[in-house]
Structure formats: structure tokens, C-alpha cells
Amino acid sequence: MDTDSSLSMDDMPMFFVGHHESKRSHPVTEQLLHHAQDLNYDMLTAPITNAHFQARVLTALSTYFTDLQSSPTKDLPLPLITPLSPADTLHAPNDSISQLLALTSPWIDLASPDPVIAHISRQVFTLEIAYAAFCGFGNVIVQGPKLHHGDLHGQGVAQYARAIQEALAIGQYINIQIMLPMTDDPNDESHDDVGNLSRFVRDEYVATSAQKGKSEVDTFGTWDAWNVVRTVCKYNQRVSVALTFPPNLPPAPVQRRWFSEPLRLLSFPATTFVKNKKGYWVLPIAHQMLLFRYMRLRTVPWILLTDVGPIPGVDDPDMIMTTGTGFLPQDAVTIPTHEPTPAEAAKAQPQKKPTDPTPHLSYMRHLQRNQPPKTQIERFGSGYQDYLQAPLQPLTDNLESITYEVFEKDPVKYEWYERAIEAALKDWAALKKPPSSPDGAVVVAVVGAGRGPLVTRALRASKNSGVRIQAWAVEKNPNAYVLLQRHNRDSWDGAVTVVKSDMRYWRGPHRGDGTHGHVDIIVSELLGSFADNELSPECLDGVQHVLNPTHGISIPQSYTAHLTPASAPKLHADVTTRSFTDSTAPETPHVVMLHAIDYLSTILPTNSNQNHPASPTGGSYAAAVRTGATSVPSDSSMLSPHIQQAWEFVHPVQPSILAQSQLRRGGSAAGGVGGATGGDGANEHNSRSSRTAFKCKNRGVCHGIAGYFESVLYAREGKDANGEKVELSTNPVTMDAKSRDMISWFPIWFPLKNPMYIPDDSEIFISMWRQTDDRKVWYEWMVESFVEVGGRKLRVAVTEVHTSRKAGCLM
Structure with a gap:
């Protein structure tokens, strides 16, 4: 795959690649870091503590359990872990700390049902976070919560989330990345580490069934755990995801869900690589496409190569470089002082060209150089992705x-x-x-x-x-x-x-x-992101008196507003931050180039050859960008977001409607009792409302409503018209067919103050109103969710009615 030669590397995402060993064989010293950088790695992971500390903790735990057994009352104070000593860690504040990713101990279990294990784990975690903050680490990787303890599933997630919340207060400048697999597969949970505290959970705290078999994979299980963590942490932007890629990717809905989350690290274990026909380590095509998709996020995630082997040369004194300059030290160069013997001469003969010492890294650099070129929309929208903007008010403001x-x-x-x-x-x-x-x-x-x-x-x-x-x-x-x-x-x-x-x-x-x-x-x-949000109906009503009453044509002739529920945690975090200085932010519709979102409701396209989210490997990469397609086509990736029409406006308006509007203006008795929301009701004919239903197969969180528009500029008249239309669309389902690559309008986003959790196999109802009091226009919206139980539809959640009246568009 070759990039467009006209595009500079500045136009493409940079790959920042780190080396991660789950059981690193060598201490992470400054010398090792420089050597890794000479090999073209950008960073290394570094455990905060070492094996000595782990042994000390295990000894304390063993001593406690022994004392507990011999205690007649079984009532002992919980064990305490004393502060770190120089023997417990090699790290100290220095200039290279910023190039290391700190690792908390993966052998603790913050979600343990055993209070002793949980207590010790929390102490270890607190000590490590505090010391990492002291040393100046900017990023700390924390192993995600253990979800399975015997037959218990996910019972300790809230406990884990609380520990993360406390860590944010301890390390106030630290960014925490939660290391998670893409799916919850209990059969993949490792039990090999004899020093893992989860192995010491006492039987009375776990229930293990006698029947043993292969447990089912919960495709959204780890996402569900992550959702609890970030909810408890109130969407703190210092908490993000370090996502581990599996050898076999999960279904496309799971891939799209993770795309919408704040990804900071992408971990590629050695097991995700396969050898091609030439014997080189490569990623399968689906993994490549998903990587390219994730690397187009506004904040480009870093890449970790995990357990692909130790840093080459660390065991060879002749290869280790003492500085990061890329030059061998002087004492590594030997100068012959005599005529070589035949044996020395043979030894000095040129050897075979050495194999690549870092094949996985070289492959990642190859992918960096050969990314798919950005689409026209991507290039135009660079910097605007998921950036909230207030809608224009062209009637009250004179644009620059x-x-x-x-x-x-x-x-x-x-x-x-x-x-x-x-x-x-x-x-x-x-x-x-x-x-x-x-x-x-x-x-x-x-x-x-x-x-x-x-x-x-x-x-x-x-x-x-x-x-x-x-x-x-x-x-x-x-x-x-x-x-x-x-x-x-x-x-x-x-x-x-x-x-x-x-x-x-x-x-x-x-x-x-x-x-x-x-x-x-x-x-x-005059069209806006939601068709009518920049007062096109009011403006065209006002100028219709000059239009030819018999044959007059309006371009556009009609426009429709469309909407769908979506998960957008980054937008919710942004709105929450803005609300501290702007109380209207949670109820203001924002114009935004929606990018890192997940559509909660999807359907099969009515026409399989039209407007479905194509794979990035195909020609319609722009459609993939808009709809979140992330992998090669499959049954699930052919799904299209379910986007429904809310209402329509048609021009010119029937004269009788405008006549009644004029009659109401001024509040005469003949004009009726006035408008429902204030005023005389002269503009009430431009009010609209809708209630639309959306099926949601997979659980998720609704953070708001994505809005789009479609417009008929002109529909041909006469015998030979054949229904020809000139149309515009920002609807990602129809945009390619009607106005592909149009960039004038970004979608609109109606936020929810409080995100709504959506269960599996549920139904969302969106109620939307366009309101007016003759002086301004605003929107009101609310969301409900239902599940069917025993043939009855039960409401499980409902939001308040949101209103943008304070930030309405003035007429």
C-alpha cells in the first residue's frame, strides 16, 4: 500500500512505538533506555517496583495468614506494607523519566473479594502511585480489574474503580492508562504467576461450581468494566485506555465501541503477529486496518510492542551503547597490532548479512510510512475532529x-x-x-x-x-x-x-x-447543521412575499432534520469541563465534526449496494471515516447507523399558512389565544416535534444525540424529469450518494447532562421539539430507554427534558 506522493509525512499520523515486557529480564536503566532509542524505539515500560518488593509483600501476606491460623480469636489487624526502600525500586527523579511508561505491579488484585488481598493490593498500589508521582513519571499503566474469581463475575469492579479514583488524587499530575483486553474472555485469564495475589484468595470468599467447562466470552465485558471505572472517576481526562489487541479481532461493534473511547495506548503482543510468505512478521490485514483507523483519532495513541523479545544486544557487551548518540564507544573499537593468524583471518571474514534484530519494530515503521492517505474530509477537518463549536447566529451576528x-x-x-x-x-x-x-x-x-x-x-x-x-x-x-x-x-x-x-x-x-x-x-x-437551526424557515418565510406567486421557485425546495443516539465519552467530558465556566454548555446544541463516536443503533442497509459503511480497504474510505467502520467487511461491519428523520420544511410555504401567521401577529382576537411558549404564535407554524424509536442490540452509554440534514435543492419538472433531484446531505448513510465529500457543514450534537446506560437488546426513544416564542428559536430533547420483560415493555431510564432556550437563536 503506497501513500499519495503529494502528501507529506506531516499530513500522516506519527507512530510512537514503545517496548514492553511483562517480565522484563533487565532493570530499566538510563543506559538501557538510550540503547532502545538507538534501535528506534521511542519509549520503554518500566516497573515501579521490583522482585524484591514483591517478595517482601508475599512474606507479609504469608506471615499474616500463619498468625491468623494460630490466633484463637481470628481477630488480627490487617497486615501493613512498610514504605519503599532503595532495595524495592531502581527509580529516582532524573531527566529520562519522561521517556518511560511506569508500570504498577500486575500481581496485585484491586478487585479481590478477599478483604485481606484487597487491602494489601491497595497499599501496594498507593505506594507505587505516590512514588511514581514523586519521581516525575507522567504516565502510569495499571492492569485492568480481574473480572473472574471462581464463579464471581465483575463483583470487584466498583472497588477497583474507587482505587483508581484515589490514585488520581495521590498523583495529581499523572495520567493513568488502564490496560484492558478488547473482550472479556475468562479462558484467557492467566494463572501462571505463582506470585499473583489472586491465587491466595481464601475459599470462603469465592464460590466455585463443581462443573468445569469453557466459559462464554462476553464481547462487551471489559468495556463494561471500563465504563464503571470512568464513571466513578467522573470522566476524568487523566484516565484513558491501554487496549490490548487479540490474535483474532472481536466483532465490528466491539471495535467501533473502543474507537469511541479515550485510547492512549495500543498494545500488540507477539501473538498478534503472523509470518508472511517471505518469513517476515506482519499483522493480519484486519489488524492493519483497525490500527490505521485508531491512528486517525484526534489524539493519536501510542503503540506498545509487547513480549516480542528482549531489547536486542542487552546481553552482548559489544552491542550495548553507553550513550544515545548511535555511535559505539571508543573502547569498543579494537586496532590490530600484528599480522593476523589464519584462524584470526577466517574469523575476520565478512559474515552473512545479519537478520533484523527488531523485526516487529521495523514492520511498525513500515506501516507508518505506508498509511492510507487522508481523505479530503480528513484533511479539511484536521483539528476540528470532536471539537465543540457554538452554532452560528447569522441573523444577529455579522460574520467575518x-x-x-x-x-x-x-x-x-x-x-x-x-x-x-x-x-x-x-x-x-x-x-x-x-x-x-x-x-x-x-x-x-x-x-x-x-x-x-x-x-x-x-x-x-x-x-x-x-x-x-x-x-x-x-x-x-x-x-x-x-x-x-x-x-x-x-x-x-x-x-x-x-x-x-x-x-x-x-x-x-x-x-x-x-x-x-x-x-x-x-x-x-441558510441551512444549518440540523437543517433549520440557523433559522432558514423564518428567513425564507420573511422573503416569500417577493416570490412569484404562481411559478416561483425556492432553492432549496425542502430540507429534513435527522438524528440518532450515540456514545461519545470524549464529547461528554468536554461538555462537563465547559460547564464549570458556562452553565448553558450541557444544554447547548454544538456543531462538531463527529469522529470518535459509536452509533448505538445500527441496521442492515435496505440496499446492500448503497451507502453502507465501507471497509477502509475499499474505495469508500470516506464512508468508513464517517460511520466508524474499522475492519474488513463482514456481516456485522456491513451494518449502517440507524438515522431517522425528525421533521421537514418545504418552500415556498402555502400562502394560507403565512396568512394565518400574519393574522396572529399583533395578538388580535382573530389570531387566537397566542403561542404555546409565549408571544402571539406568529411563528408557531415553524414549530416541530418528533418521537423516534431505535433498537439497540448491544449495551452502551448514550451521551447525546447526533443530528444531520438532507436537502432537495431542486427537483426537476416536466415530462422528462424522471424524478431527478439535486440534493445535499450530511447524513452519513446517504451522503456518498447525494453529495460525497461535502465539507460545508459538520453534524450537530445535542448533549445529555447525565449519560444514560443502555442494556443489551433495549430500545431508545428520542423526543425532540423545535420551539419558538416569536423572538427566538430553541430545541428541547429527552431520551428514554425500554427493555421487554415477559412481553411487557418496561422503562428502565429517562433523562430530564433538556432545553437550549437560554442559548436560542434570535430572530
């Missing part, structure tokens, strides 16, 4: 030029608008519709013209279609108005009439006799 410029970089949107305008002009001519201008030209008005890209496209569509137009550009932003006039002078040859006005108060094209005419085609780009 740079904001317009970002939108204008879209390679698709304006091309599609031009196609829509051209199709509308051709249909207008073919159907022989009478234009509104006295000279027979079709009147086209771009309302909310900004810096004028749609005006340029309208002029180009007129030229391509051969249909003459009279062009108008309406813009309220006084700064953009200056630029529009310059464009009209320098680029449009005076072919456009530029008007400074809020479109809602524009009286229409003025005539020489002082009257105002109609517009045949109104073109606007």
Missing part, C-alpha cells in the same frame, strides 16, 4: 470574512447549487413559464449573498443554460455588502444589482416607476 472563506472551500456545495440553478432555468424555459421582469429575463435573487459565491454560480448557470437572467444579491452584513459591490464592478461586469437589506424586509426588485416586482427564483444558503 474568514468564516465565509471556510465555507467557500467546499468542493461540492457550490457545484451542486449551480447544477440546481441551471436545471431550474432550463425547466423554466422548457415549460415556457412567464418571467417576472419586463424585458423577459428570469429574475434570480440570491438572498443572504455573503461574499457572493452563489451569485457567481447563478451567472454561470445562466450562461450554461442559455437562459437570460436578471440577478440580484441581497445581504444585510454591511462589510460583506462592500465586497459584493467590488465583485460587481470587477468580476460580474455590473450584471448584478446589490441590495443592502435584511431579506425579510426587502420589498423586491425595484422598477423605474417606483414599484417593486417579483422574483422568479430565490436562492439561499
